[in-house]
Amino acid sequence: MVLIRRFELRVNELFLRGLIPGTIHLSHGQEATAAGTCLALETNDRITITHRGHGQALAKGVTAESMMAELFGKATGCCGGRGGSLHVGDMSVGALPAIAIVGASSPIATGMALAYKRKNTGQVVANFFGDGTANKGDWHESMNLAAIWDLPVVFVCENNLWAVSTHISDTMRVEHVADRAVAYGMPGHTIDGNDPVAVYDTVATAVDRARSGGGPTLVECLTYRRGGHKRDDPATYRPTEEVDAWLADDPIERFRTTLLNGIMTHAQLKTIEEDVDAELDAAVAAAEAAPVPDPRTVEDHVYG
Amino acid sequence: MALEDIVIPQVGEAVDEVTLIEWLKTVGDSISEGDVLFEVDTEKAIVEIPAFADGTLAEIICGDNSLVMPLQVVGKLETARASSDSAGQDNPPADPVLDQRPSHPEDLATARSSLAPSGKTAASPRARQLARSMSVDITTITGSGRDGMITESDVQGVASSGTDGGEASREIRAAVARRTAISKSTVPHFYVEMDVDFSTVEERRKAMPPGNRAPTITAVIIDACAQALSLVPDVNVSFHDGELERRSTVAVGVSVASERGLINVTLPNLSGADISEISARLAEATARARAFQLRPDDLEPKSLVVSNLGMYGVDAFTAIIDVPDPMILAVGRVVPRPVVSDDVVVIRPMARLTLSVDHRAIDGEGAAIFLGHVRRILEGGIDV
Amino acid sequence: MxxxxxxxxxxxxxxxxxxxxxxxxxxxxxxxxxxxxxxxxxxxxxxxxxxxxxxxxxxxxxxxxxxxxxxxxxxxxxxxxxxxxxxxxxxxxxxxxxxxxxxxxxxxxxxxxxxxxxxxxxxxxxxxxxxxxxxxxxxxxxxxxxxxxxxxxxxxxxxxxxxxxxxxxxxxxxxxxxxxxxxxxxxxxxxxxxVPDGEDYTIPFGVADIKRAGTDVTVVANLLMLHRSLKVASGLADEGISVEVIDPRTLVPFDLDSVIASVEKTGRLVLVDEGPRKGGWSAHVAAEVAEKGLMYLDAPIERVTSLDTPMPYAPGLEEAVVPSTDDIEAAIRRII
Incomplete structure (x- = not known):
């Protein structure tokens, strides 16, 4: 979680300094959902990643170095500079490079789950998506297909209340995204997405169910993005009281308090933070030093 | 006073693009009806276009050496006629080109030639490359491709024809090449042959009063064909763009070998014309063709062309139809031959007539009846 | 077989x-x-x-x-x-x-x-x-x-x-x-x-097939239009017009080399494509041949396509939109 937070803050700084091209969607504030979910998965399990996916990728094990290089558009990036912030991922650690179209990853995750079932590999896939996705037909079709064929997929909703500038209360008549699970005949849970332990417990139960042939589960994690939709969005549409309340409930500060209550020491936590900073320093230095992709390779990977 | 359009007349039926060579009048000139305004080149001949009314040349829209289409407005004539009688400026005539522009893109080719910038030579890249490599001036070549585009074979034709003949003959050569190739490849030809006894013709030619010039074999045959066309309306037809139409008048063409190449000249409105009139008109038309100074009606469509190579000692030949005219009659030499008459072998002046027919327009029966009539008329069996 | x-x-x-x-x-x-x-x-x-x-x-x-x-x-x-x-x-x-x-x-x-x-x-x-x-x-x-x-x-x-x-x-x-x-x-x-039997039989992508060899004009057509083009080619053969009919078989990848080689021989190209006139493979191939084979062309490239309309229902209207054998034949004749 510390790695995600500090990675995002570092990326923000590098972006403002003009070192990262393109656009970025930061996930700081939503660390607990990514970390709790991925902790419940084995290495050879998969995740699909959203456009706000740096945290999900880091949680699954994509290295900060390969992601930073990718954000810099360098040849050493996890996608060789062809993906960028919107498509980070590393199949070697089970992270399908991110699918940045809202809703499109749900049927793909469902199809990946079909392959695990057919090949009897015992793998599970977690499909990350946001509250906005819950209004996409793609997602509804996927929920139904996963349910009717009992596929090993866990639908993990990062409900941060806002689809860019539109509040969830303006787009749903039911109170919770998870309420929709019943329509497809699968379990649905609404949990505190800023509590990594709660996320881990719920997702682990869903993963066990999926792995044992029980079919899909919908897990709705209530969380909040600390920044705007993307780098140039000041998010002034959000009410001050709501923002203040959520920012006060910071998942990292809350978990830090939990850990300091007899589980870890200040010194241990400081060591984590120093290790993270060193890792990020190295990642940025490596990204800055890395070669840019050779334009002569620009047509590679269109066809196999 | 009225400002009236001067248009390119329909000079020949299958002509879709001509060159306005030269205006013989300038703006402001006083014009009398019948004065030659300008000349156009139809690939087959230079045609003089006369004024249709008295007046003053008010405007030249398409200058010398313009590529123009039939019915295209090329100038304005201010006439003394009342403007209500004509389409004046208050009520301009519809632009024939625009009106005919199809909405279907596949038909654009038919409209395309009118959009070509005047004076620009259209040649295929392949033809241009060949012309460059052979140092041939592409602007001197007449195209046989789509919309008159110069093709590789046009360049090859010029290159192989060498330097004799000059530009005009090259153009006629190219036109003949194009038209005969189109005819041979697109018109389903069939042929009907008959041997004709010219004894009666010979006798009548010898019986002409002294001082009168005897009609030529060609004139006699044109006369017989004109009469036969009147008797067999089924073959007095035109076939163009898939449309079969009966002709209301009788027109017969004749192939004239000019110095510049082969020209088929039309003798229109032959109904009622006697042999002496036909002879006179044939002589005039032949002279105009050889001088390369044809009038618009010299190129009118006709049901039949007569091509006589008898004077060169040819016994018989088959001719290629001159599209869109549906028939061409090839005439061999008149020569004494043994024939069986009343079970006795006798010597008669005989000639072989070979009729080439466009089967899309005319069936075998009609062609046979027609040629039979021609023979009977020539042999004196029908007294018209 | x-x-x-x-x-x-x-x-x-x-x-x-x-x-x-x-x-x-x-x-x-x-x-x-x-x-x-x-x-x-x-x-x-x-x-x-x-x-x-x-x-x-x-x-x-x-x-x-x-x-x-x-x-x-x-x-x-x-x-x-x-x-x-x-x-x-x-x-x-x-x-x-x-x-x-x-x-x-x-x-x-x-x-x-x-x-x-x-x-x-x-x-x-x-x-x-x-x-x-x-x-x-x-x-x-x-x-x-x-x-x-x-x-x-x-x-x-x-x-x-x-x-x-x-x-x-x-x-x-x-x-x-x-x-x-x-x-x-x-x-x-x-x-x-x-059709041959057996699993070892495959056809590689990107290899066009000359369905009918000819010398006067190259026609490239696929799907239903290929069969219409073959019918037209057969009819024109009776008049002595020799039409080469090429089936690209795969549009991506497209065997442009075979088309250009044929155009080098014939000098004339007709593309027959049931898709609408704007866009599509025949527009692409026309552009490619114009770029890479221009000097082989002895006539403008002809494209025979559907009209740029949604497809109508009435049979007569559908026929008016989709290229017919007459349309194909007319395109060939325009440049022969």
Whole structure:
């Protein structure tokens, strides 16, 4: 979680300094959902990643170095500079490079789950998506297909209340995204997405169910993005009281308090933070030093 | 006073693009009806276009050496006629080109030639490359491709024809090449042959009063064909763009070998014309063709062309139809031959007539009846 | 080759799919109503032979099951997705254009999407929404392969190559050419044919086939238009006009070399494409030949295409939109 937070803050700084091209969607504030979910998965399990996916990728094990290089558009990036912030991922650690179209990853995750079932590999896939996705037909079709064929997929909703500038209360008549699970005949849970332990417990139960042939589960994690939709969005549409309340409930500060209550020491936590900073320093230095992709390779990977 | 359009007349039926060579009048000139305004080149001949009314040349829209289409407005004539009688400026005539522009893109080719910038030579890249490599001036070549585009074979034709003949003959050569190739490849030809006894013709030619010039074999045959066309309306037809139409008048063409190449000249409105009139008109038309100074009606469509190579000692030949005219009659030499008459072998002046027919327009029966009539008329069996 | 094996295209496709499913356990087929064979009876009998796990009858959820095909392909399966009408693929266009076609590239080659779409294409009297030329709609999308077979021989060999391809393949078959029971089969004389047996028989992508050799003009046509062009070529031969008819067989990749070599010989090119006039493969090929083979051209390139209208329903109107043999013949005559 510390790695995600500090990675995002570092990326923000590098972006403002003009070192990262393109656009970025930061996930700081939503660390607990990514970390709790991925902790419940084995290495050879998969995740699909959203456009706000740096945290999900880091949680699954994509290295900060390969992601930073990718954000810099360098040849050493996890996608060789062809993906960028919107498509980070590393199949070697089970992270399908991110699918940045809202809703499109749900049927793909469902199809990946079909392959695990057919090949009897015992793998599970977690499909990350946001509250906005819950209004996409793609997602509804996927929920139904996963349910009717009992596929090993866990639908993990990062409900941060806002689809860019539109509040969830303006787009749903039911109170919770998870309420929709019943329509497809699968379990649905609404949990505190800023509590990594709660996320881990719920997702682990869903993963066990999926792995044992029980079919899909919908897990709705209530969380909040600390920044705007993307780098140039000041998010002034959000009410001050709501923002203040959520920012006060910071998942990292809350978990830090939990850990300091007899589980870890200040010194241990400081060591984590120093290790993270060193890792990020190295990642940025490596990204800055890395070669840019050779334009002569620009047509590679269109066809196999 | 009225400002009236001067248009390119329909000079020949299958002509879709001509060159306005030269205006013989300038703006402001006083014009009398019948004065030659300008000349156009139809690939087959230079045609003089006369004024249709008295007046003053008010405007030249398409200058010398313009590529123009039939019915295209090329100038304005201010006439003394009342403007209500004509389409004046208050009520301009519809632009024939625009009106005919199809909405279907596949038909654009038919409209395309009118959009070509005047004076620009259209040649295929392949033809241009060949012309460059052979140092041939592409602007001197007449195209046989789509919309008159110069093709590789046009360049090859010029290159192989060498330097004799000059530009005009090259153009006629190219036109003949194009038209005969189109005819041979697109018109389903069939042929009907008959041997004709010219004894009666010979006798009548010898019986002409002294001082009168005897009609030529060609004139006699044109006369017989004109009469036969009147008797067999089924073959007095035109076939163009898939449309079969009966002709209301009788027109017969004749192939004239000019110095510049082969020209088929039309003798229109032959109904009622006697042999002496036909002879006179044939002589005039032949002279105009050889001088390369044809009038618009010299190129009118006709049901039949007569091509006589008898004077060169040819016994018989088959001719290629001159599209869109549906028939061409090839005439061999008149020569004494043994024939069986009343079970006795006798010597008669005989000639072989070979009729080439466009089967899309005319069936075998009609062609046979027609040629039979021609023979009977020539042999004196029908007294018209 | 056994003379008795004179097949229709759908029979050739069925053989190809069956052989590939027997050869490779990862091949499966999914789609709407495929338990009873699907709209054109492509999978007739497959449910009984291979069972519901490899012959997956789907709900009417095109985005869902196309996306599932993408996901399953990423994870090592070789899905074949059957469409009742290729037109319905447009509802899942994001999964085709944004996902299947791009995942390999934007992941830097980390994933592959070997996926086949079986797509009935073209006009067949069913009005505007069941008549799209899918090969035109998706032609400009990098990352897709597009196959348009015109004979049973080609259909079988190309379909087996499609299943074995590492790329997403749109396999477009004209609705009038399947020869499915109860369906109209156009140009039976040229659209049925002998088909070899055996799983080693494949046809590589990107290799055009000269269906009729000629010297005067090159006609490039596919699908139903190929058969119309062959008919025209046969008629013109009686007049001494020698037409070379080339079937590109695959539009992506496209065998431009064969077309240019033919144009070098004939100097004339007519492209016949059932898709609308704007865009599509024939516009692309015309541009390519103009760029790379201009000096071989002895006449303007002619394109014979459908009009830029939605497809009308009334038979006479559909005929007015879709290129006819007369349209093809007229285009040839314009430049001969």
């Amino acid at each position: 056994d003379e008795s094996r004179n097949l229709t295209i759908v029979q050739g496709l069925r053989e190809a799919l069956r052989e590939e499913m027997l050869r490779d356990e990862s091949v499966f087929v999914m789609g709407e109503d495929i338990g009873i064979g699907g709209s054109f009876l492509f999978t007739l009998g497959f449910l009984d032979e291979f069972g519901p796990e490899r012959v997956m009858n789907t709900p009417i959820s095109e985005v869902g099951f196309v996306g599932m095909g993408v996901g399953a392909a990423i994870e090592g399966m070789r899905p074949v997705i059957d469409f009742q009408y290729g037109d319905f693929l447009i509802t899942a266009a994001d999964q085709v254009i944004q996902q299947a076609a791009k995942l390999r590239y934007m992941s830097g080659g980390q994933v592959e999407v070997p996926l086949v779409f079986q797509l009935p294409t073209g006009a067949s009297g069913r009005g505007a929404q069941h008549s799209n030329s899918l090969e035109t709609v998706f032609f400009g999308v990098p990352g897709l392969e597009i196959v348009t077979p015109s004979s049973p021989y080609d259909a079988k060999g190309l379909f087996k190559s499609a299943v074995r391809s590492q790329n997403p393949v749109l396999f477009c078959v004209h609705k009038h050419l399947y020869g499915s029971r109860g369906r109209n089969l156009a140009h039976r004389d040229t659209s049925t044919g002998l």
